[in-house]
Amino acid sequence: xxxxxxxxxxxxxxxxxxxxxxxxxxxxxxxxxxxxxxxxxxxxxxxxxxxxxxxxxxxxxxxxxxxxxxxxxxxxxxxxxxxxxxxxxxxxxxxxxxxxxxxxxxxxxxxxxxxxxxxxxxxxxxxxxxxxxxxxxxxxxxxxxxxxxxxxxxxxxxxxxxxxxxxxxxxxxxxxxxxxxxxxxxxxxxxxxxxxx
Amino acid sequence: xxxxxxxxxxxxxxxxxxxxxxxxxxxxxxxxxxxxxxxxxxxxxxxxxxxxxxxxxxxxxxxxxxxxxxxxxxxxxxxxxxxxxxxxxxxxxxxxxxxxxxxxxxxxxxxxxxxxxxxxxxxxxxxxxxxxxxxxxxxxxxxxxxxxxxxxxxxxxxxx
Numbered sequence: 026x027x028x029x030x031x032x033x034x035x036x037x038x039x040x041x042x043x044x045x046x047x048x049x050x051x052x053x054x055x056x057x058x059x060x061x062x063x064x065x066x067x068x069x070x071x072x073x074x075x076x077x078x079x080x081x082x083x084x085x086x087x088x089x090x091x092x093x094x095x096x097x098x099x100x101x102x103x104x105x106x107x108x109x110x111x112x113x114x115x116x117x118x119x120x121x122x123x124x125x126x127x128x129x130x131x132x133x134x135x136x137x138x139x140x141x142x143x144x145x146x147x148x149x150x151x152x153x154x155x156x157x158x159x160x161x162x163x164x165x166x167x168x169x170x171x172x173x174x175x176x177x178x179x180x181x182x183x184x185x186x187x188x189x190x191x192x193x194x195x196x197x198x199x200x201x202x203x204x205x206x207x208x209x210x211x212x213x214x215x216x217x218x219x220x221x222x
Numbered sequence: 223x224x225x226x227x228x229x230x231x232x233x234x235x236x237x238x239x240x241x242x243x244x245x246x247x248x249x250x251x252x253x254x255x256x257x258x259x260x261x262x263x264x265x266x267x268x269x270x271x272x273x274x275x276x277x278x279x280x281x282x283x284x285x286x287x288x289x290x291x292x293x294x295x296x297x298x299x300x301x302x303x304x305x306x307x308x309x310x311x312x313x314x315x316x317x318x319x320x321x322x323x324x325x326x327x328x329x330x331x332x333x334x335x336x337x338x339x340x341x342x343x344x345x346x347x348x349x350x351x352x353x354x355x356x357x358x359x360x361x362x363x364x365x366x367x368x369x370x371x372x373x374x375x376x377x378x379x380x381x382x
Contacts, residue, residue, distance in 0.1 A: 079325065
């Protein structure tokens, strides 16, 4: 790729990137940098982009050691915050001591999926079986959820919960394809079962 | 894809490749079959595959797209042999949020522009389906709880 001479010569103006005293003796006009690749465009060349240059200079950015200006706490509280009380069962990772400072309490492990999850947490996260067991527990939990719905008398409307209304409104072709596929699969299954008799 | 980028960059490859897609990428049938449909790997790492193969030797690959647990099929041998630098992270929200809010207050970023759907909470199943199947040009959905119209602005108080 050819050196872009217009950018190179425009970048020749001091934009703060040169060390002080580096080009004292050179005339600036017509001086070509040792740039082999095109230099970054200057702020003047990019002024037409709205908001360009709005961020602070890299050494003043909030992410760099001066992260907190103004400082966060004016009265720094003493000690550590009070730990969350453990009222339900919490599964913790074996890779760290103790438990996490915050944990969810809405769905403690219960039933078959709970047993699978407790088993999964006996393994480390390094072990793929940990994650596979958690995935299986999620699937089992879904079936348990349907079981609970049926036990309390509410029949879940599976198609409505999967968004069939939206599919009908926005993607009729996709819905038709899925229905056709479902009919084909069920039809093949029925045919094969009838043939075996 | 790597061939296309090599042609565009005079056969060198790109200096930096950014994987902004993550684990549900489309574009490669085998990755989609093994990653999304049969779940033999954790999602389709298609774009990461493309990034490692398209970047020039000694280049950088930045991963901002999200991947999940278990593993993915990624050409790490190519990354080694090309001397790549792979850097990735979840967004450090605490670090960037003050600056981003300043940008919003100055009007340089408009976050409301990406909201495409406002859906009441009762229709959340349809909203989930619209978002996951990318129907109706959905980019960002907002859920409106049932009593949102009764909310009044309350002045913050420091009395503990």
